[in-house]
Amino acid sequence: MTAREVPVPRYFRLALPPVSGLLRPRLIAVCLGLTVATFLVVCVSLSVGDFSIGLLDVVKAVAGTGDPGNVLIIRELRMPRVATGLLVGVAFALSGALFQTMTRNPMASPDVIGLTEGSGTAVVAAIMLGWDGGLGLQTLGLLGGLASALLVYALAWRGGTTGYRIILIGIGVSWMCTSATDYLIARGGEFQAQAALGWLVGNLNGRGWDQTVPLAIALAVLVPIALGLGRLMRTLQLGDDVAGGLGTPVQWVRLGLMLAGVGLIAFGTAAAGPIAFVSLMAPQIAQRLAGTAWPPPVTSAVTGGLVVVGSDLVARTLLPGTELPVGIITGVLGAPVLLWLLIRANRAGSGG
Amino acid sequence: MENPAPDLRASDLTLAYDDAPVVSELDLVVPPGRITAIVGANACGKSTLLRALARLLTPRHGAVHLDGRALRSLPTRELAQRLGILPQGPVAPDGLTVLDLVNRGRSPHQTWWRQWSKADQSAVYAALAATDITDLADRPVDELSGGQRQRAWIAMAMAQGTEVLLLDEPTTYLDMAHQIDVLDLVTDLNRREGRTIVMVLHDLNQACRYADHMVAMKSGRIVAEGDPAGVITAATVEDVFDLRCQVTTDPVSGTPLVIPISRHHTAETVPRD
Numbered sequence: 001m002t003a004r005e006v007p008v009p010r011y012f013r014l015a016l017p018p019v020s021g022l023l024r025p026r027l028i029a030v031c032l033g034l035t036v037a038t039f040l041v042v043c044v045s046l047s048v049g050d051f052s053i054g055l056l057d058v059v060k061a062v063a064g065t066g067d068p069g070n071v072l073i074i075r076e077l078r079m080p081r082v083a084t085g086l087l088v089g090v091a092f093a094l095s096g097a098l099f100q101t102m103t104r105n106p107m108a109s110p111d112v113i114g115l116t117e118g119s120g121t122a123v124v125a126a127i128m129l130g131w132d133g134g135l136g137l138q139t140l141g142l143l144g145g146l147a148s149a150l151l152v153y154a155l156a157w158r159g160g161t162t163g164y165r166i167i168l169i170g171i172g173v174s175w176m177c178t179s180a181t182d183y184l185i186a187r188g189g190e191f192q193a194q195a196a197l198g199w200l201v202g203n204l205n206g207r208g209w210d211q212t213v214p215l216a217i218a219l220a221v222l223v224p225i226a227l228g229l230g231r232l233m234r235t236l237q238l239g240d241d242v243a244g245g246l247g248t249p250v251q252w253v254r255l256g257l258m259l260a261g262v263g264l265i266a267f268g269t270a271a272a273g274p275i276a277f278v279s280l281m282a283p284q285i286a287q288r289l290a291g292t293a294w295p296p297p298v299t300s301a302v303t304g305g306l307v308v309v310g311s312d313l314v315a316r317t318l319l320p321g322t323e324l325p326v327g328i329i330t331g332v333l334g335a336p337v338l339l340w341l342l343i344r345a346n347r348a349g350s351g352g
Numbered sequence: 353m354e355n356p357a358p359d360l361r362a363s364d365l366t367l368a369y370d371d372a373p374v375v376s377e378l379d380l381v382v383p384p385g386r387i388t389a390i391v392g393a394n395a396c397g398k399s400t401l402l403r404a405l406a407r408l409l410t411p412r413h414g415a416v417h418l419d420g421r422a423l424r425s426l427p428t429r430e431l432a433q434r435l436g437i438l439p440q441g442p443v444a445p446d447g448l449t450v451l452d453l454v455n456r457g458r459s460p461h462q463t464w465w466r467q468w469s470k471a472d473q474s475a476v477y478a479a480l481a482a483t484d485i486t487d488l489a490d491r492p493v494d495e496l497s498g499g500q501r502q503r504a505w506i507a508m509a510m511a512q513g514t515e516v517l518l519l520d521e522p523t524t525y526l527d528m529a530h531q532i533d534v535l536d537l538v539t540d541l542n543r544r545e546g547r548t549i550v551m552v553l554h555d556l557n558q559a560c561r562y563a564d565h566m567v568a569m570k571s572g573r574i575v576a577e578g579d580p581a582g583v584i585t586a587a588t589v590e591d592v593f594d595l596r597c598q599v600t601t602d603p604v605s606g607t608p609l610v611i612p613i614s615r616h617h618t619a620e621t622v623p624r625d
Contacts, residue, residue, distance in 0.1 A: 247432025293447035
């Protein structure tokens with residue numbers, strides 16, 4: 001063996017308070033870069049529309065000064081839409097990162113294991129049957145997501161849960177929900193079917209503050225929980241027995257992660273519908289950009305926000321006069337990015 | 353080590369998966385500061401016993417005690433600072449570096465805000481050096497050879513800094529040179545650092561060579577335990593493994609050497625039944 005230099009990791013360590021940790025320069029750089037990119041896309045999204053507003057005027061309008069017309073357009077029409085997109089992207093991607101890490105499998109995303117499909121079935125049922133029980137579509141979407149999560153967890157439970165059981169049973173539940181949704185659409189009226197499909201594809205059209213605020217409150221609670229469990233999640237990646245031996249209360253952490261992940265996906269779906277592919281793709285893109293062995297939670301969340309806001313910008317501007325649903329663009333744009341990263345990783349010999 | 357003589361014992365232990373009992377009414381006192389090897393046929397309950405000693409499995413009856421305190425009453429974190437376990441055939445996520453893996457072993461000593469203290473750093477580097485993988489620290493675990501990978505996992509368990517270390521078949525999937533290598537390393541851990549080791553081993557001869565204390569199990573019960581020379585007799589091996597054999601002396605280590613008698617390739621001089 002040739003003599004190699006002993007690699008010394010970069011770290012920071014303060015004497016007081018006793019804070020320390022390893023530094024991952026590439027992860028930090030990627031995270032910052034994505035944050036800057038997201039900020040720019042948010043600015044452009046606010047400025048572009050039927051009525052273009054210069055970036056300087058956008059900043060003024062956000063602050064509440066400047067032309068009153070601009071203030072109205074920015075603060076009441078465009079900001080809630082962009083904010084909803086950003087928060088939904090964060091929620092979906094973080095939820096995806098939690099599920100993928102917890103089960104050690106990128107396929108275990110909430111949009112694969114039936115959680116978003118559960119929301120979809122509940123909302124489509126309300127639209128097609130014309131009765132929402134006085135709850136509103138958002139609450140129904142939330143309840144549908146939670147119900148399918150409970151179903152998956154209950155069926156997967158056998159003296160504890162394992163990752164692959166959650167995936168297999170989740171895929172089963174997902175197809176049950178999809179079939180139910182298809183049946184409801186097939187037997188309903190054309191007008192309702194149009195409305196249901198519009199919601200199912202994932203949509204940010206006409207989102208106002210009344211959709212943004214509940215989502216923001218949910219995220220304010222769930223994101224700290226998710227990030228707080230992140231440290232324990234790192235031992236969970238080594239398998240249940242190793243994690244248990246390292247002092248991780250495996251079943252409790254898993255339950256906490258599931259609840260946080262389900263809450264994030266359910267509130268996100270309630271606000272914008274099941275936007276395709278974001279929770280599967282964003283954590284994987286973040287992981288490959290950052291070169292880590294697991295989906296980094298914060299970077300995944302930023303990636304999710306960028307993907308949704310960026311896709312919505314494209315959706316609004318691609319065809320003049322038509323506003324496409326954002327879900328179409330996330331699939332079309334996101335899939336090639338993910339494929340490219342996967343192919344590149346294989347060529348570089350770093351597996352996946 | 354703060355406490356060089358941890359008292360780990362199981363009393364009246366009954367273990368079961370679902371409703372199938374695996375271990376029944378078992379009593380065991382782990383000799384502190386020594387290497388204990390648990391041997392037995394497949395599915396005799398030896399790995400199950402090891403998992404219960406690490407609280408990965410809750411007993412149906414009886415209890416495991418560490419220094420007189422029931423394992424289930426110990427805080428999770430405190431237990432993980434005193435007792436570590438390396439399960440059989442652990443798998444690291446693709447791309448995880450050796451350093452990250454070994455640093456995971458420090459989890460019971462870390463908090464959300466303190467993740468690379470001086471103690472963490474010295475423990476991680478000591479473990480890397482002891483397992484001779486310092487220059488592999490930035491390599492992904494999944495790209496290492498089987499022997500190097502097992503060294504990395506043992507380094508993780510070392511970095512955890514526990515007085516008691518439980519190893520479930522640490523030599524599985526390794527070629528013979530690497531098996532000896534890993535067992536020598538385990539012996540170093542015991543002799544240099546005074547750690548109490550309990551390991552499940554498949555190979556009887558290796559168990560005889562490396563163990564101070566031997567526990568032979570059959571159908572969830574302990575059939576014989578004690579000094580390998582006393583435990584490993586032709587009669588015990590026939591009882592435990594249902595295998596006829598001759599026991600001689602290992603010319604290298606002076607410990608018992610089990611030579612199986614098979615239906616074929618057996619010399620005329622060997623008595624057949």
